[in-house]
Amino acid sequence: MTVLTHFRTPLLQTPFHARTSAANVLNRWGPWGGYMTALCFGDADMEYTAIRNAASVYDLCPMVKYRITGKDAVGYLNRLTLRDAGKLPVGAVHYTGWTDDAGKLLDDGTLFRHGPEEYLICCQERHLPWFLASAEGFDVSVAEVTEDIAALSLQGPCSATVLAAAGFDVSTLKPFRMATFPFGKGQITISRTGFTGDLGYELWMTPGQALPLWDHLMQAGAPWGIRPIGTDALNLARIEAGFIITNMDFVPAHQAVREDRPRSPLELGLGWMIDWDKGHFTGRRALLAERERGPEWQMVGLDVPGNVSAEGSILYHNKRQEAGFVTAAAWSPALKASVAIAQVQSKYLKANDLWVEIYALRELQYAKLMLPVRVVERPFFNPARKRAMPPERT
Amino acid sequence: MPTPSSEVLVIGGGVNGLACAARLAAKGRKVTLLEASEVVGGGAGEREFAPGYHAPALAHLTQGLDTRVVEAMALDRHGLAFHPALATTVLSGEAESLTVRGGKTSGVDAAAWEALHRKLSAFARVLAPLRQMRPVRLAGENRLFGLARQGLGIRALGKDDFRELLRMVLINVHDVAEDELSDDRLKGLLAFDATLGAWLGPRSPNSLILYLDRLARGADPLLPKGGMGALAVAMGKAAAAAGVEVRTGSAVEKIVVEGDRAVGVRLEGGEVVRVGLVVSAMNPRTTLHQLVGAAALDAGFFKATGHVRMRGAAAKLHLALRGTPDFRGADLKSRIVIAPSSEAVERAFNPVKYGEVPELPVMEVILPSAHDPGLAPAGHHVLTAIVQYAPHAPKAGLEAARAEMLENTLNVLEQHSPGLRSLVVQAELLMPQDIEARFGMVGGNWHHGELAVEQMLFNRPTFAAAQYSTPLPGLWLAGAGSHPGGGINGAAGWNAAGAILEAKA
Numbered sequence: 001m002t003v004l005t006h007f008r009t010p011l012l013q014t015p016f017h018a019r020t021s022a023a024n025v026l027n028r029w030g031p032w033g034g035y036m037t038a039l040c041f042g043d044a045d046m047e048y049t050a051i052r053n054a055a056s057v058y059d060l061c062p063m064v065k066y067r068i069t070g071k072d073a074v075g076y077l078n079r080l081t082l083r084d085a086g087k088l089p090v091g092a093v094h095y096t097g098w099t100d101d102a103g104k105l106l107d108d109g110t111l112f113r114h115g116p117e118e119y120l121i122c123c124q125e126r127h128l129p130w131f132l133a134s135a136e137g138f139d140v141s142v143a144e145v146t147e148d149i150a151a152l153s154l155q156g157p158c159s160a161t162v163l164a165a166a167g168f169d170v171s172t173l174k175p176f177r178m179a180t181f182p183f184g185k186g187q188i189t190i191s192r193t194g195f196t197g198d199l200g201y202e203l204w205m206t207p208g209q210a211l212p213l214w215d216h217l218m219q220a221g222a223p224w225g226i227r228p229i230g231t232d233a234l235n236l237a238r239i240e241a242g243f244i245i246t247n248m249d250f251v252p253a254h255q256a257v258r259e260d261r262p263r264s265p266l267e268l269g270l271g272w273m274i275d276w277d278k279g280h281f282t283g284r285r286a287l288l289a290e291r292e293r294g295p296e297w298q299m300v301g302l303d304v305p306g307n308v309s310a311e312g313s314i315l316y317h318n319k320r321q322e323a324g325f326v327t328a329a330a331w332s333p334a335l336k337a338s339v340a341i342a343q344v345q346s347k348y349l350k351a352n353d354l355w356v357e358i359y360a361l362r363e364l365q366y367a368k369l370m371l372p373v374r375v376v377e378r379p380f381f382n383p384a385r386k387r388a389m390p391p392e393r394t
Numbered sequence: 395m396p397t398p399s400s401e402v403l404v405i406g407g408g409v410n411g412l413a414c415a416a417r418l419a420a421k422g423r424k425v426t427l428l429e430a431s432e433v434v435g436g437g438a439g440e441r442e443f444a445p446g447y448h449a450p451a452l453a454h455l456t457q458g459l460d461t462r463v464v465e466a467m468a469l470d471r472h473g474l475a476f477h478p479a480l481a482t483t484v485l486s487g488e489a490e491s492l493t494v495r496g497g498k499t500s501g502v503d504a505a506a507w508e509a510l511h512r513k514l515s516a517f518a519r520v521l522a523p524l525r526q527m528r529p530v531r532l533a534g535e536n537r538l539f540g541l542a543r544q545g546l547g548i549r550a551l552g553k554d555d556f557r558e559l560l561r562m563v564l565i566n567v568h569d570v571a572e573d574e575l576s577d578d579r580l581k582g583l584l585a586f587d588a589t590l591g592a593w594l595g596p597r598s599p600n601s602l603i604l605y606l607d608r609l610a611r612g613a614d615p616l617l618p619k620g621g622m623g624a625l626a627v628a629m630g631k632a633a634a635a636a637g638v639e640v641r642t643g644s645a646v647e648k649i650v651v652e653g654d655r656a657v658g659v660r661l662e663g664g665e666v667v668r669v670g671l672v673v674s675a676m677n678p679r680t681t682l683h684q685l686v687g688a689a690a691l692d693a694g695f696f697k698a699t700g701h702v703r704m705r706g707a708a709a710k711l712h713l714a715l716r717g718t719p720d721f722r723g724a725d726l727k728s729r730i731v732i733a734p735s736s737e738a739v740e741r742a743f744n745p746v747k748y749g750e751v752p753e754l755p756v757m758e759v760i761l762p763s764a765h766d767p768g769l770a771p772a773g774h775h776v777l778t779a780i781v782q783y784a785p786h787a788p789k790a791g792l793e794a795a796r797a798e799m800l801e802n803t804l805n806v807l808e809q810h811s812p813g814l815r816s817l818v819v820q821a822e823l824l825m826p827q828d829i830e831a832r833f834g835m836v837g838g839n840w841h842h843g844e845l846a847v848e849q850m851l852f853n854r855p856t857f858a859a860a861q862y863s864t865p866l867p868g869l870w871l872a873g874a875g876s877h878p879g880g881g882i883n884g885a886a887g888w889n890a891a892g893a894i895l896e897a898k899a
Contacts, residue, residue: 079689101692101858101865133697137688280654282692285865 014061015210035062040230047233054225060151070140103286104253104262124246150210155200158224160391166220197241242378249327267297301378304338323348408436410887411675414872417891419637430645435626444820447714450622458612463884467632474628479614503577518609568596578735586733595743600847656868678855678875706826706838709784713777714819730759749789842875862890
């Protein structure tokens with residue numbers, strides 16, 4: 001008889017767990033995609049500072065990954081996703097999304113083209129049933145490879161320097177491009193991508209390479225103050241960068257219980273992704289009709305007065321009429337400003353009379369604030385070094 | 395320059411395709427109808443299956459050919475006439491046979507049958523208008539007027555009858571037979587007629603609604619004078635008279651999609667016909683999966699159309715007989731039903747769930763040559779029967795299952811008509827798989843998608859294509875796979891033409 005014990009450890013450990021658990025002096029863990037993930041290793045402010053001023057590593061293994069291969073890979077991805085996968089060169093990456101028939105977003109993610117007929121999709125949620133259903137009628141195979149690939153994000157202004165010190169010359173690697181580098185007896189892939197809105201890279205390897213690479217990187221990066229970061233610090237950085245997260249800033253259509261929760265790419269500020277001319281894709285007809293009548297919601301960046309985070313707050317038009325809600329907010333250390341990402345009903349956006357009602361917790365007592373907010377462009381924080389070629393060396 | 399939408403192509407020359415094409419042509423559209431075989435009619439045609447013996451191609455009766463089709467196409471002027479409505483003779487192994495005409499019968503249950511027939515017919519009358527409507531949507535573009543009218547019709551039943559309708563509408567037919575009847579012959583008939591052409595047994599949930607639908611189509615089984623082929627001929631003539639250009643021997647290979655619109659078809663052989671609108675009276679899955687293809691359709695819709703259940707469980711028997719069979723004195727011009735009890739029907743259904751052949755199949759037997767002697771050599775007869783249930787996925791393989799099904803069917807016939815086997819000159823049994831191959835009915839299901847409550851109305855064939863239009867602009871559906879289903883009826887095709895005209899598509 002097989003003894004079942006899986007329920008005793010409901011969260012999986014990533015290939016980096018031996019190192020992340022040793023570094024996690026607070027023992028602060030949270031679940032992400034079925035894995036244990038560090039929320040904070042010891043000091044969230046220092047971790048954030050590493051992202052913006054030095055070099056940081058973040059364990060990306062729980063990111064859900066699918067490999068798409070086959071003769072019809074381009075046709076399949078063009079029907080599945082919003083952008084033209086055929087225009088993506090081999091060795092390049094783009095940020096894309098996919099919708100259901102009604103044009104409502106199921107998830108967003110990054111698409112890596114490893115070969116003429118080989119792609120990798122990285123995303124937040126699991127989509128195998130949808131990806132397989134979408135494969136009917138196409139000569140492709142779709143495989144979930146989350147457990148086969150270990151990934152580590154190296155972000156910060158010193159990241160290129162740290163990589164150079166580690167023996168990986170990424171000076172010619174442009175943003176949204178990837179390349180392979182020898183490591184030990186094998187090789188790893190490094191892409192110039194990330195979720196911090198800063199100079200940064202993501203390193204892709206086999207699970208067996210995970211610990212040697214971690215050690216190698218931490219040793220090489222020590223002079224630049226490299227440190228592991230948790231989700232709390234990363235979340236602050238991504239808010240500054242204006243990035244959205246599935247199930248935090250929008251509810252994927254397949255998971256939404258309430259009829260009015262799903263949102264289209266047009267409603268989430270992702271309309272720029274849609275390639276209307278590439279041919280048919282799932283949701284195209286619904287999105288065309290929506291473009292015609294105008295989206296009901298808009299995703300916007302907000303500049304909030306004061307220094308209290310507007311997280312979870314409701315937005316009002318003219319202080320009275322509910323107009324939307326904040327999905328993510330923070331006091332930004334880099335900008336010295338309180339910023340927020342919010343969903344606002346389009347009809348209230350034009351009137352330009354938006355207010356946020358913040359419940360500020362001050363020593364066990366809430367103080368209610370009603371503050372005027374200003375719609376501003378995202379990203380809130382957008383340093384030139386993010387795109388600079390060659391990458392900044394420090 | 396795009397082809398004007400006044401030019402319409404209808405794919406499939408069955409009853410629905412002909413009805414749709416004729417209605418559109420009568421309204422001034424320039425209609426071309428493409429039929430893959432050499433004659434129109436589809437399941438309503440006729441075939442010489444043995445030298446001198448003519449059997450219906452598939453359907454051997456019509457039960458409620460849509461009156462709008464009959465009248466507007468003036469089918470009588472094109473040669474369609476019917477024999478007097480057929481009575482039903484229920485054969486039973488032990489008891490006397492029983493004759494049923496609508497609500498009239500004899501025996502211990504005569505009064506109970508009449509009362510049940512009256513009640514169910516009243517329910518059917520309430521539901522009948524739905525058959526002639528484009529299915530309503532519960533949200534969005536509601537057709538409130540039609541709904542209100544429908545609501546009024548239902549309210550006219552009165553509170554008690556309305557409550558009774560709600561109690562019964564989703565019930566199984568076996569329970570109804572048990573509640574209302576005591577005569578096994580009538581229980582067997584009710585159970586058989588409810589499940590005829592369905593992949594359901596009498597005890598399956600929602601089986602009664604199929605009986606209500608049958609009553610809503612029309613109470614009387616009818617046989618065209620000259621055989622079922624006469625119906626196909628009359629409809630073909632009427633369509634041509636309405637201005638439809640009929641092209642037989644034209645199998646469609648692909649629907650051509652350009653600029654997110656169906657703009658024509660490519661025929662086998664390569665010819666491309668460009669039109670303004672493409673209307674498919676073929677099977678919806680064949681249309682969308684094979685003729686259109688995944689790339690032009692949303693993934694959810696494509697998957698949903700692939701999941702429409704299309705299992706056929708009816709086999710079709712054709713016998714050439716050298717002589718006149720005797721079903722213990724039954725009127726040979728009647729519709730002979732061999733279904734000794736509701737349990738017998740259920741027992742015939744059970745094996746198909748496991749891919750097996752029932753030992754004692756139940757069946758509906760017609761002798762077309764008793765009505766039209768010309769269909770067989772003098773003194774000879776043609777016997778046709780719908781035999782249930784045939785396995786849609788035979789475990790033993792098609793050939794073995796067909797042979798076993800034929801043997802078991804002939805045994806049952808021999809039991810009720812001793813000596814019949816010795817009269818057989820030639821026998822042909824079409825299994826669901828044969829029906830699929832010959833008529834393009836996926837799974838051999840003669841409704842092009844099982845007629846079951848969850849695949850009716852706004853879910854037929856799927857929610858997004860339930861109103862005859864499809865998500866692909868320029869492509870419409872008009873076959874039995876759409877509301878209200880098949881059965882040599884024409885309503886789906888007629889409704890589809892109405893929807894096209896109404897949409898000014």
